[in-house]
Amino acid sequence: MKTKLYFKKLIAICLISIVCVCGYRTYDKLHEYKKADNIYTDLRKEKDANLNQQTNNSTSTKNKNTIDLSSINKDFVCWINIENTNIDYPVVQSNDNSYYLHRDIYGNYLYAGTAFLDYRNDYDTSNNLIIYGHNMKNTTMFSQLEKFKEESFFNSNPTITLTNKHGERNYEVFAVLLVKKDYGYTVANFNNDDEYNDFLNKIVDDSIFETKNKPTLRDKILTLTTCSYEFDDARTVVFCKEKNKF
Template sequence: MKIFKSIINIVLTLIIVICAYKIIHQLKEYNDADKVYNLIREEKEESDNLFEKNIDYRGWIKIDNTNINYPILQGQDNEEYLYKDINNEYIVSGSIFMNYLNNGFDDQNTVLFGHNMKNGTMFANLKKYKEEDFFYNNNYIEIELSNGQYLKYKVFSVYITDINDNYTKTSFEDKDEYKEFLERIKNKSIYKSDISVNENDKIITLSTCSYEFDDARLVVTGKLIDKEQ
């Protein structure tokens, strides 16, 4: 019996040690990722030559009252920057990246992806849009392009969907198809917006993982309302 208890104690101790190691390792990875992005922000403020660092750099996204303040990259596919930063090095949080099918921000629908990190970084703060007050009072998405141009979008829809939805479609055969697409987005929104959107508008779609069900996605969509050089 004593031997059995000793074995149990050893097993429990090993489990605790392994769990503690995993937690410490994860926290270190999160901390390392934060350091990387803080350095990138400093570099942007000092020289703003991120395109020279990586030709996949497409711009910078910022949303007030959130932690979203990151460079935007675009790979050869939608896997390339899942766990890679602007320096082409591994990073647990990956990058904010554009749908590889997009032609910069020129398409009808520009789609950006980002991880929903447990420490609130990357696109985790998009969940704030599920709160009614935040949806109506913090609805501007700001983009600075690599050429210095500024784009401003106003959020008009937030909804939960799955990976089989076609919300990541970037361009459409005709205006009727695009109009139907926009109507579906507005109808799916958790909250109703008085922002009018039509087939002549361009939109931005922000997507991150959500956990209401398997393969759920939280999607925030905004209409382009301003463009400045």
């Protein structure tokens, strides 16, 4: 009788412990989501103030639509915005591809991290700019890259805009892939035109949907990548072509 009572108490304690642990993990995750929301809400206000100040400065109209958050962090590269998504974030660059995985723009721990440019890229000269961002369960950061796996959204041609202190660079999607992380899409620089052409051909051939605006060797591209959950080490990768400047 005492043995049965003991085991009942033990089971009850185990169940209570499980509930407590699950409750804590849920609270911790929600706390992290809220923390990230607050940080990025404040940064968007800073970005908007930055834009408004330049717009209202009649002597500097040539600088309209520029963003410079280097006073907050010297690692700031640009701001990324994608039409018809909630992707509206600063992009930074470190000397490796791990520093900002779980750090905010201020360098403090943040599970959601900060979108970052591949450390091998030169923002002004690289043929393939590669930007990484987490696929958060609450659909923030780069989670809505998943929308490009819907053919109607892919074909709607939303504009992807990168903005820094020198102005805007606008892109349009030309391919979307669902691949393993070792697919070889993170090529930041090419030794010659043949390498670049082979890279572009492979992307177009492997795209989920047929592309109608394949880049030429004269075009620069933008690669946006995030984790995906269809299989182990899956990645959703969106390839974009820079629009012609007139």
